[in-house]
Amino acid sequence: MAKSKPNQRAPVITVMGHIDHGKTTLLDAIRETNQAARESGGITQHIGAYKVTHQGRPLTFIDTPGHAAFAAMRSRGTKVTDLVILVVDAVEGVKPQTKESLDHIKAAGVPFLVAINKIDLPDAAPDKVKSQLAEAEVLVEGYGGKVVAVPVSAKTKKGLDQLLEMTLLSADFLDLPSKPEADLAAAIIESELDRRKGPLATVIVKAGTIKVGGDLVAGPTSGRARAIFDENGQNLAQILPGEPGQILGFRHVPPVGATVTSHAPEGQALEESSVRLRGGVAPAAHLEGETSNENEKSLKLILKADASGTLEAIKQNLEDSVTLVSSAVGDVSEADVLLAQSTGAQILAFRVKTSSSAAKLAEIEGITVTSHQLIHELLDDVSQKVLKLMEPTIDEDILGEAKIIAEFTVGGQKIAGCEVTAGKLTVGDKVHLVRGQDQLLDAKIKSLHQGKDTVDKVKKGEQGGVAFTTELDFKVKDKLIAFKKPITSL
Secondary structure, eight states: OOOOOTTBOOOEEEEEESTTSSHHHHHHHHHTSOHHHHSGGGSOOSOEEEEEEETTEEEEEEEOOOSGGGHHHHHHHHHHOSEEEEEEETTTBSOHHHHHHHHHHHHHTOOEEEEEEOTTSTTOOHHHHHHHHHHTTOOBTTTTSOBOEEEOOTTTOTTHHHHHHHHHHHHHTSOOBOOTTSOOEEEEEEEEEETTTEEEEEEEEEESOEETTOEEEETTEEEEEEEEEOTTSOEESEEOTTOEEEEEEESSBOOTTOEEESSOOTTHHHHHHHSOOGGGBOOOOOOGGGGSOTTSOOEEEEEEESBHHHHHHHHHTOOTTEEEEEEEESOBOHHHHHHHHHHTOEEEEESOOBOHHHHHHHHHHTOOEEEESSHHHHHHHHHHHHHHHHSTTTTOEEEEEEEEEEEEEETTEEEEEEEEEEEEEETTOEEEEEETTEEEEEEEEEEEEETTEEESEEETTOEEEEEESSOOOOOTTOEEEEEEOOOOOO
């Protein structure tokens, strides 16, 4: 049994690994809660910090999201952690994010051990995993190295006691003095704007103590700890070194990764007063795409998310052809819609609501507001929007093409004399008017004429007159492209 050393704080342990390899389920088994079931799609969306006790000794765990979009959040996790548990699926083995996690671990110089999970499955092959780890230059015990590897099943809880025992033994090799009377130094690992409570920040204290009523400073914002909560929402009186907690009391949502202290550095107050914080959130940096060449096509976006860690992860995975007009934590507001209207941007909302007044204004102004619950779905949507911007007809079925060879007027209406070069033109078709390489306008075919006859369609190789439902400023040599949008099933 690992024995606690006197005056030592709880070790901070980060759980890392590839998506769906069972990190949250492993913590779920340790905590005997059901965090995994509450996450969208069963994939962890935020960093969560939890305090558990094993053999009478406290341990603080950070559950780091495994999706590729959250690489920055995993990297941030290694900056506040003392020890890492790398979770590897006993069936799937070493995957890209496993190697990425190893890169973060090595860069941070953090000691780690391996949990080979899902050994309850019939295809589980722990030895194969150990061999793959050796190929990734991780030599575990029995394979020429000293890295501890523990076979476990988060589902059946087999091996969990051994994993926790080895975690405590590994922590005993570290010097983790508890200094509750020292100057405060805590790391913000998550922050959000709660609709009812206001700005909230999840922290892990490294030195000093955060007490209810104490002064707090984090980056460009400050405040006073009005309330402190544990991971279950229960009130706490204080947070000691090595412990996690959620703080209510910052004036604005503090930036993730900031260090919390109890007093402002010289000049901090002046800096905060000179920065205008919109929507109660520290302003996010715009992407370089905002200053791109005006001739280059760029998708303009306004991004709203429920937490700053999520916001950071999304921003780091946006394509180069995206211009981020604004990004902030919180619900979509009328101000966001007005900004979109003035800049020609679209609004993306991740796990936040759109106020009824903002939704009504968006409908009036014709502003697109798209909501998502999963990060990869949002990024896929952005990719589709970019593709549509670069190639407007990418999702269209082409019905026919025609070149305009004459222009004449009948009964006061302009008629385009056309020769169909591909497919056919049919009454009721929507058409693009194309001049050179530019797509100018869209219209709808009102009627088709051949000689004195009115016809329903004009086929390839035939000529005919085209009348439109709205007046179209076409010229000879322009091209008409008839198209339809494919019907997508819900």
